[in-house]
Amino acid sequence: DGGITQSPKYLFRKEGQNVTLSCEQNLNHDAMYWYRQDxxxxxxxxxxxxxxxxxxxxxxxxxxxxxxxxxxSFPLTVTSAQKNPTAFYLCASSIGGQGAYTGELFxxxxxxxxxx
Amino acid sequence: RKEVEQDPGPFNVPEGAxxxxxxxxxxxxxxxxxxxRQDCRKEPKLLMSVYSSxxxxxxxxxxxNRASQYISLLIRDSKLSDSATYLCVVNWAGTASKxxxxxxxxxxxxx
Numbered sequence: 417d418g419g420i421t422q423s424p425k426y427l428f429r430k431e432g433q434n435v436t437l438s439c440e441q442n443l444n445h446d447a448m449y450w451y452r453q454d455x456x457x458x459x460x461x462x463x464x465x466x467x468x469x470x471x472x473x474x475x476x477x478x479x480x481x482x483x484x485x486x487x488x489s490f491p492l493t494v495t496s497a498q499k500n501p502t503a504f505y506l507c508a509s510s511i512g513g514q515g516a517y518t519g520e521l522f523x524x525x526x527x528x529x530x531x532x
Numbered sequence: 533r534k535e536v537e538q539d540p541g542p543f544n545v546p547e548g549a550x551x552x553x554x555x556x557x558x559x560x561x562x563x564x565x566x567x568x569r570q571d572c573r574k575e576p577k578l579l580m581s582v583y584s585s586x587x588x589x590x591x592x593x594x595x596x597n598r599a600s601q602y603i604s605l606l607i608r609d610s611k612l613s614d615s616a617t618y619l620c621v622v623n624w625a626g627t628a629s630k631x632x633x634x635x636x637x638x639x640x641x642x643x
Binding site: 457458459460461464466472474504506521525528 | 536540566573574575576577578619627629631632633634635636
């Protein structure tokens with residue numbers, strides 16, 4: 417079955433540590449995204465990539481980094497510079513890259529990060 | 533003012549009831565509109581797009597009012613399985629990087 421796989425589902429981190437969240441898709445989608453969801457807030461865009469080897473900052477990129485070396489993979493690193501990293505992180509993909517957006521985002525099941 | 537505003541609820545309705553949610557948006561240049569459904573502690577999934585002329589998918593009807601800048605979702609004959617949070621999503625630039633998500637309206641359908 418095609419879809420998006422995120423791992424780990426739950427992650428605990430000590431303050432000051434970097435952590436990398438994995439996101440893999442086999443939908444052959446060009447575009448991939450990372451969102452953060454906090455209670456009482458809408459999803460907020462961290463980073464997005466419309467094509468391999470290219471990515472752009474979203475609305476809240478500070479303290480995060482990404483790479484897009486393969487079409488299928490878009491890992492997110494939460495660095496120690498991120499002041500409030502505890503959140504639910506969602507990876508998504510869409511068919512359209514540059515301008516061919518159809519309206520649907522496909523989400524992974526999410527990764528819940530807790531900083532102790 | 534938030535770009536996309538929704539009543540957080542919860543809306544508690546009995547099975548079989550009709551319930552409606554509204555969502556207002558502030559950017560008059562918004563181009564496309566969607567309703568997503570999110571179950572508790574799960575990922576959002578697209579429920580339906582919202583077209584200018586209104587559209588229906590089974591028990592669900594979505595409407596767009598550009599003049600007043602709001603979209604609505606009507607659910608008829610509510611089922612227990614409709615219990616979820618419904619996210620209003622607005623796109624003002626034709627690319628997914630410009631999606632704005634509302635905080636969601638929680639629906640609880642009871643026996």
